[in-house]
Amino acid sequence: MELRGTKLSNDEFLNKVLSVTYYPELDYAWATGVAITKFLNGLKEGVIYGTKCNECSRVVCPPRMFCEECHTPMNEYVELPQTGIINTFSLAYIRTDATRRDKAEIPAVIDIDGTTISPSGFLHLINEDTPHDKVKVNAKVKAVWKSPEERKGDITDIKYFDIMED
Amino acid sequence: MQLTGESMEKVAIIGVGVEGFRPEIRDLSYKEMVYQAAVKAYSDADINPREEVDTFISCEEDFSMGTSITDEYAPDQLGAAQRTVHTITGDGIQGIVAAYMQIKTGMFDVAVVEAQSRSSDIKTHNQIQHLAFDPLYARQFDAIYHSAGALEKRMYTSEFGVSEEAIANVVIKNHENALRNPNAAYGMRLKEFDVLEAEMVASPLRDTEISSSVDGSIVVVLANEKVVKEKDSNPVWIKGINYATNSPNFDTREWKKAKYAELSAKKAYQMAGIKNPHDEIDVFEVDDTYAFKELQHLEGLGLFEYGKAAEALMNGEFSNKGSTPVNVSGGVLGMGNAHDANGLQRISEIVEQLRGHAGRRQVKGAKTGLAFSWRGVPTTAGAVAILSKE
Numbered sequence: 106m107e108l109r110g111t112k113l114s115n116d117e118f119l120n121k122v123l124s125v126t127y128y129p130e131l132d133y134a135w136a137t138g139v140a141i142t143k144f145l146n147g148l149k150e151g152v153i154y155g156t157k158c159n160e161c162s163r164v165v166c167p168p169r170m171f172c173e174e175c176h177t178p179m180n181e182y183v184e185l186p187q188t189g190i191i192n193t194f195s196l197a198y199i200r201t202d203a204t205r206r207d208k209a210e211i212p213a214v215i216d217i218d219g220t221t222i223s224p225s226g227f228l229h230l231i232n233e234d235t236p237h238d239k240v241k242v243n244a245k246v247k248a249v250w251k252s253p254e255e256r257k258g259d260i261t262d263i264k265y266f267d268i269m270e271d
Numbered sequence: 272m273q274l275t276g277e278s279m280e281k282v283a284i285i286g287v288g289v290e291g292f293r294p295e296i297r298d299l300s301y302k303e304m305v306y307q308a309a310v311k312a313y314s315d316a317d318i319n320p321r322e323e324v325d326t327f328i329s330c331e332e333d334f335s336m337g338t339s340i341t342d343e344y345a346p347d348q349l350g351a352a353q354r355t356v357h358t359i360t361g362d363g364i365q366g367i368v369a370a371y372m373q374i375k376t377g378m379f380d381v382a383v384v385e386a387q388s389r390s391s392d393i394k395t396h397n398q399i400q401h402l403a404f405d406p407l408y409a410r411q412f413d414a415i416y417h418s419a420g421a422l423e424k425r426m427y428t429s430e431f432g433v434s435e436e437a438i439a440n441v442v443i444k445n446h447e448n449a450l451r452n453p454n455a456a457y458g459m460r461l462k463e464f465d466v467l468e469a470e471m472v473a474s475p476l477r478d479t480e481i482s483s484s485v486d487g488s489i490v491v492v493l494a495n496e497k498v499v500k501e502k503d504s505n506p507v508w509i510k511g512i513n514y515a516t517n518s519p520n521f522d523t524r525e526w527k528k529a530k531y532a533e534l535s536a537k538k539a540y541q542m543a544g545i546k547n548p549h550d551e552i553d554v555f556e557v558d559d560t561y562a563f564k565e566l567q568h569l570e571g572l573g574l575f576e577y578g579k580a581a582e583a584l585m586n587g588e589f590s591n592k593g594s595t596p597v598n599v600s601g602g603v604l605g606m607g608n609a610h611d612a613n614g615l616q617r618i619s620e621i622v623e624q625l626r627g628h629a630g631r632r633q634v635k636g637a638k639t640g641l642a643f644s645w646r647g648v649p650t651t652a653g654a655v656a657i658l659s660k661e
Contacts, residue, residue, distance in 0.1 A: 125407050132394035133337040138300025170303045173347035176310075176320050 140168040143182055148262040151250055155220055157181040166217045166227055187248040188269070189217040194231060194240055208233055215246060215266055230265040245269040280495045282374045283506035284658065286316025287619045291487020292456045292607045295391035301336070305387055305488045306348040312490035313350070317502050318381060320350030324492070325379035327351035329358045330366040330386040330611050334399045337392065349385055349490070362386070362644045363489065363615030364654035368512050370493045382493045388609035390484035404649055409521055414473065417481060419521075419648040420561045421473035426526040427567050428475065431578030435475070439466035440584055441562040442479055445598050448591070449605025451631045454619070456485045456607035480562040485607025489615035507625045510639070510657045511543030517651035524651055529564075531653035532571025532643060539655040540573075549574045549595065552657070553637040554624045556617035558645035559602040568643055569597065572655070596634045599624070614644030614654055625660045 113122070137145060140156060144167045147154040155166035160175040164183060172179045194213035198206050211231035220227075231240055232249065246266035256262040288311030290296075290304050299307065313320050329345035338344060342358030345351065359366050363386035370382035390396055397416055404410040404419075412418075427433065443461050450458035461479070469479040499506045515534035518524050536548070545551050557572065559565035566580040574595065575583060583589065589597035600606055600620035603613055621640035623629045639659045646652040 125411070127406055127410055129402055130395055130398055131334070131337070133392055134394050135337065135389075135392045136297045136300055138303040139298070140303070141300060169347075170300075171306045171348065173350075173352040174321070176313075176350035 138170065140170040140179075144168050145258040145260075147184075148260065149256045149258040151253065151256070151262075153185045153187060153217060153248065154182050155185045155217065157183055162221070164219060164221045166220050183219065185220065186218040189215045189220075189227070189246055189266070191231070191240070191242055191244045191246060192216050193242060196237060196240070209237070211235065211240060213240075213246075213266070229260070229263060232265045232267050235268050239268050280375065280377070280497070281508055282371050282493055282495060283499050283504075283508045284491055284618070284622055285494045285499060285502060285504035285506050286312045286314075286318060286490075286492035287622050288312030288315060288490045289454050289487065289619055290489075292388075292454055292485040292609055292616070293487065294456050294483070294485055294607065296389075296486035297391060301387060301389045301392065302344070302348040304389075304486070305385060305490070308387075308488040308490045309349050309383075309385070312383070312492050316492035316494070316504050318492055320383065323498075324350070324381045324383050325355065326370070326373050326382045327354060327356040328366045328369050328373075328382065328384045329356070330361055330363050330384065330615075331358060332360050332611060334402060335393065335610060336389065345385070349383060351383070355379075361611065362646055362652075362654055363491075363612055364512075364618065364642060364644045364656050365514055365614070367491065367493070367509070367614070367618065367656055368514060368654065370491075371509055371512055374493060374495050380495050380498050384491045384493065384615070385488065386609075386612035386615045387488035388484065388612045389486055390608075390610070391486050396484060400648070405520065409649070416648065417476060418473040420481070421476040423526055423648075424480075424561065424563045425475055427528075427563055430527045433563065433566060433578055433581045435467060436463060437566065437581035437584055438480060438562045439463050441559060441565045442466045442604060444584070444589060445559060445562075445565075445602040445604040447605075448599055448632065449601025452601050452606065452620075454487075455601040455605045456487075457483060457605050458601065476561065482560050482603040482608040485609050487607070487609055487612060489612055489619055491615060491618060505626050507622050507658050507660060510659045511539035511541070511545065512654075512656045513538040513542070514652070514654035516653075519649055519651045521649075528577060529567045529571030529645075529653070531645070531651050532568050532655070533573070535653050535655045536572045536643075539657050543657045543659075545657065548572060548641065552639050552641050553596070554599065554621065554634045554640040555595065555597045555643075556600060556602070556620045556640070557597060557643040558613065558617070558653070559598055559604050560608060560613070560645060560647050562604060564645065565598060565602065568645065568653075571653075572641070572643060591632055591634050596637075599629070599632045599634060608647075610647070614642065614656075617642035617644055618656060618658070621656075621658050625658060
């Protein structure tokens, strides 16, 4: 298709058109707070915590200090199983910088067993070596952890979730 | 232009909740911190946010929160999930203006405004301030951030003959006032030499004249007359409100005067029917992000001729027992610089004063108060609210 306007080469665009360049350096260190600190410390120990609302009885994971539905405190922490089901997933062939991956990353929202709402919002990864025809909505999954020495109280302390064989 | 809106309903503040202010709040996440302020505000207003609030407004900036489209994370902690919510990337008083107008339309009975500061989450705060400068020109200079405040101060003090001693006494007064305010982070007793012999950050601006950052959050509940009558709340009415921005560019801005204060105040006074603010308003909370700004802002607000506020300060008129109490809360210097939440800091003190709940800071018989915020360098943006018990 014939495009209108004046065509610029890459060199012209980057080097010949006068521009001002500025690289911001922005560093943040967000305090994790009461609920997420409990959650992350749990991951370090190989435990998945959720919280229960005493008003509406929902159990959510990751834990929250307050229930967004009732706007009341949520301070009953419960240890949850390390299994769940895939609520939704994607086979992602593109990185944040728009370069292409040869092997798909598999982000998934996982409903941890014992939580009472769906989707419970636990965003994580499915093992990318899993044959793609095995990755299905409602498939049962299990957490695969880093070794205790490698864990540092981070969501990546769980390496990924593996599909459980029936 | 119709500014009075007399035919439409009156709007009141019926609840205020404050969490902080402290130099750092590291035990709570930003959401948890806002939740604490929200619970206090809803208790004060006798309101259930899940059933009785019609519209929610948060005031926050993406760079300050470290999240693009940060308004997406505002609802839960306010009780605003699956409700009518929007964000204003501005000061809390600008949020109050939006809430006021939304209630005035008749579409909403109850509105909530939230603003917060999480300075301790930001490791490169100066960079964020620097990003506020025009990228094509001013941002190329490195030492520009407090320098911009220094450039303004030199213009203001030299044009109007304001002494360094007077500016030091703003610092002393506001830190002393903060000692009587449980929500203030920086209460302290200083002497003139403590202020004047402090390190020059960018001459003529000393370290002690620059407010220090804090963490904290404020939530304010507003309602129309119908709800005020139904509720067991303690209403403070909004009589006049406005905001204005002068040209912010270094080549075109007004350097000596606080034009944004003049412009916004003129309209707010007109709306509130105030002819002589000095005599008709009992208590003032005005931005003092830099100490000289307190004086310049009072002058911009029309209380004094330019250069004359210093004399009133030195005569003790600005103390809580004086004829014109100014920043009895401690101001931004004493409570701490909460950036986008500074305007709601000012509002919260005026509400406390007009309700008669200010304890040892109480200004006797205060019936009408003025809150004024400035968005800091390099902006020339200000917002005014005039509140009254009647």
